[in-house]
Amino acid sequence: MRWRKLRRSANVEDRRGQRAAGSRAAGARLPLGGGIGLILLLIVAFFIGGPEMVLNLLGGANDQSGPGSVPVQADGAPAGAGRSAATDEEMAFVAAVLGSTEDVWSAVFQNSGTRYAPPVLVVFEDSVDSACGFATAATGPFYCPADRKLYLDLGFFMDLARMGGPGDFAQAYVIGHEVGHHVQTLVGTAADVRARQARAGDAARANRLQVAMELQADCYAGVWAHHANRMHEHALLEAGDVEEGLAAAAAIGDDRLQRSAGRHVVPETFTHGASADRQRWLRIGLETGDPEACNTFRTLTGSEQR
16 A cells, blocks of 8 residues: 555644543543444343343444544644554554545535645543543444544454454555444434434344444445545555455455454344445445445445435
8 A cells, every 4th residue: 555655634632641530531432433342342241231232332332422522633643752664654554545545535625616624533441531421442343422532442453464464455444444433423323323223222233233333334435535646646556555455345244343353243243244334335346436435334234314
């Protein structure tokens, strides 16, 4: 992936080395778009507490209440001394990918007559406090709609590689997916889905809506890559990059994670989508570059998204 000449985003907040409070404020909720850890948490919740516990967790995952944001760094460079060269490289990569998503989505929103307000990406180590509450690295990358920030522990990329999703475009896909959740918040999809989940009445239906949200974010990640690949003098994507992204999408499919956890595959408990579905929607975004092609709600729930 040819990322080194991409514009670096100024919306990267470096919290590495900072100590999180370690407690969840009253009324705080789980974040939206949580990764591997959240999926496994929901699996465990189903087998311990049944659908009601899962539904409670899903309801929390979509809350937007909470305090406002904090100031961000002026640039995407890592703060403080003693950072390794490898970590500096990772921070530069994150800032470059985020900058590219800003450029693409700003153009997409402008074409539709609206303005794109970019999110902040918080890089942390081990644990972090957000407007959605306290989270550990085990949650995986997540987007908090309450403060409109993305949260990422860089160690997740090593976990992703071990699970079968190595490579720089696999990592970029993860960032693009979380930015996709931000797009959903800006256009009102996230609020609409939360309202529909509240009226769902059962965990299985709420889960289907959550899966549709996650698959749409996968598709939006593909939309970003489609346009980013055409925005620059040299194509962003190199040979093998698309395969890396598809491998990452498969690695974090609910069915594969449930098998890895030693469980039977239970589609009713899916919250992010099966591996094949995640790959399919990422590919749709990559091939079309059209956000309108990402209506996963019509496909999965039999109804229009809005």
